[in-house]
Amino acid sequence: MRLNDNFAEHIVINTTRMPWEDSPMTGVQRRKLDRIGDEVARATSLVKYEPGSHFPRHAHGGGEEFLVLESVFSDEHGDYPAGTYV
Incomplete structure (x- = not known):
């Protein structure tokens, strides 16, 4: 799948x-996105977790960044409240 993958193009979503x-x-x-x-x-995505849901531990070879918009996101490294950018 290829979606909005040319960073030289200006797009608004x-x-x-x-x-x-x-x-x-x-x-x-x-x-x-x-x-x-x-x-x-x-990939760049907006991700929504329902309370109690999870994604199994996995690696991101190219790195990973996230911004918590509401509630708390937790992984093996800690708990991240709303407003946290990692």
């Missing part, structure tokens, strides 16, 4: 108009 898509894990949904690949990909 109204994410409020995008549907949430189910991920492979129950209770985890996403809005794909940029992607090269399928499940293992270079």
Whole structure:
């Protein structure tokens, strides 16, 4: 899959108009913004976790960054409250 993958192009995405898509894990949904690949990909997404849901531990070879918009996101490194950027 290739989606908005040319960073030389100017694009504007109204994410409020995008549907949430189910991920492979129950209770985890996403809005794909940029992607090269399928499940293992270079990707930028908005991700929404329902309370109690999780994604199994996995690696991001190209790195990972996230911004917590509400509630608390937890992983093996800690707990990150709303407003945290990692």
